[in-house]
Amino acid sequence: QSIHYFEEVNSTNNVAKEIAASEEEGxxxxxxxxxxxxxxxxxxxxxxxxxxxxxxxxxxxxxLRHASRLTLVTGLAVANVIRNMGLDARIKWPNDVRINGKKVCGILTEAKAEVDRVEYVVLGIGINVNMDLKDIPESFRTGSTTLKVELGRHIKRVSFLQDFLLELEQQYINFKTQPFSHILNDWLALSDTIGREVKVTTPSRIIEGKAVGVTPDGALIIRKADDTKEEIIAGRCIYVR
Ligand code: BTN
Incomplete structure (x- = not known):
């Protein structure tokens, strides 16, 4: 296992994907x-x-069909660490961690598979830690926040990272050793999506209705106005009310 640290990269996910085949997990x-x-x-x-x-x-x-579960695992780990700092972090399906309705973290999971077996998964995690809102370009500022803004003080990024990696490892061990329903229950307890009226945009369409649950693979279950249900594995979710 190693840590590859850069002052500047294009995208850490791109670097990770380039080296994933020859690197150890972790x-x-x-x-x-x-x-x-x-x-x-x-x-x-x-x-x-x-x-x-x-x-x-x-x-x-x-x-491969279970790879999206790791997005939920990661969101749960981030939310837990932020909650341990005394902030009320919540998860918006599928993977936004938010405080007071504002996004503080995003997760981009990318996987490579051979037939149906995952060769590697890259968990890309972006956390707004010590920025002021003015550091975020205006067009992205609405709906975003940072840990510094929410806590009113500077955060030691190295300690945060240590806490997060320990929590992620624990959740990953749970993921590998326990029924996924356990993790899903923890995720549901921290999510503020279920029970909300939502509008989900996918590349092909827009689905509106009430979010009533998630499937074991992390797909959002929406009950539409005509009372039929739909499961959506990926999309952009907006709370309508
Ligand atoms: C989202 O909410 O749309 C996901 C954002 C994911 C951002 C992280 S930052 C580290 C990693 N590298 C990237 O280019 N993206 C992810």
């Missing part, structure tokens, strides 16, 4: 700034100084 890629930080669904991820931009390489040997 390898970490971390950078002070990203010039081409990527968010979900092709979006840009603003990554200035003061944040934690990192990717963790895992080799869980699971079927």
């Amino acid at each position: 390898t970490l890629v971390i950078a002070e700034i990203q010039k081409g930080g990527r968010g979900r669904m092709g979006r840009e991820w603003v990554s200035p100084h003061g944040g934690i931009w990192m990717s963790v390489i895992l080799k869980p040997g699971i079927p």
